[in-house]
Amino acid sequence: MAETDKSLQELDGLFAAARSEPRALPDHLSAAILADAAHVQPGGQPAAPARAARQPLWRQLAEALGGWPALGGLAAASAAGLWIGLAPPAFMPDPAALAGYEDSSTAFADGSYDMALMLSEDLQ
Amino acid sequence: MNAAAEEASDDALLVLYANGDSRAAAELTARLGPRVYGVAMRVMGIRAEAEDVTQEAMLRLWKMAPEWRPGEAQVSTWLYRVAMNLCIDRKRRARGGHVDLDAVPEPPDPGRSAVEHLQDGARQDALQAALMQLPERQRQAVVLRHLEELSNPEIAGIMDISTEAVESLTARGKRALAAALAGRREELGYSDG
Known part of the structure; x- marks a missing residue:
């Protein structure tokens, strides 16, 4: 029993000596832990905002044209142009004529000849 | 590290870290890292294993920080628990491996x-x-x-x-x-x- 007590006392002395050891992290471990901390820290990742700032192509195109107000005006003008093209108002000139096609009534320069005159010329 | 951070509780530092304060991570590492490393060293008996356990336990602390609710538990207790579980996992995986007593620092x-x-x-x-x-x-x-x-x-x-x-x-x-x-x-x- 006395032997056991002595052993336990010596063990307590060993524990005390172990506790008194200075404790410090190895430098490389401390650096690795801090690197991990910086990497996973909320809001602390420098690469994340750059990724978040990337926008889809259609949005980039819209912004290049002047944003939503400009796109709205463009859409209204396109719709109006399409409507006028399909059903032009009466006071507007014929779009076919504007495109370079002529009416069939003006296609013949000698439309003033009549059949009798032509026949009389043949008889002469 | 300023004096205010040195006097702050582990709880407060963890909240500061979650809010983006990088100095809080340095203070928490200085406070808790050596304790976790010391325990892991005694439990694992191998320096490299103890380092891995310490780094992984601290990484889990950083990841858990945004969900930490101050006052509910002690950060050190949580960290010891994670470290002890990591030690058990590694011991199970390495069962049958040798114990490197030479790795214990004098x-x-x-x-x-x-x-x-x-x-x-x-x-x-x-x-x-x-x-x-x-x-x-x-x-x-x-x-x-x-x-x-x-x-x-x-x-x-x-x-x-x-x-x-x-x-x-x-x-x-x-x-x-x-x-x-x-x-x-x-x-x-x-x-x-």
């Missing part, structure tokens, strides 16, 4: 003679060797109780067992250590007087 103590220094080193090596002979849970309980000087209820929380179970584990562990070291008394310079 305490630098320039105020002592070379003989005393060697003797202290030999005794600490013997303590570590005896610790490694204990069953895993006994070793954890003994290290947390007698080297970290944590209370039995805190150890119970870390190991997820009752306080009575902690008392039983530490008592049995201590007896086993004493028995293991008794056979090496002369070798370690203990007199019979």
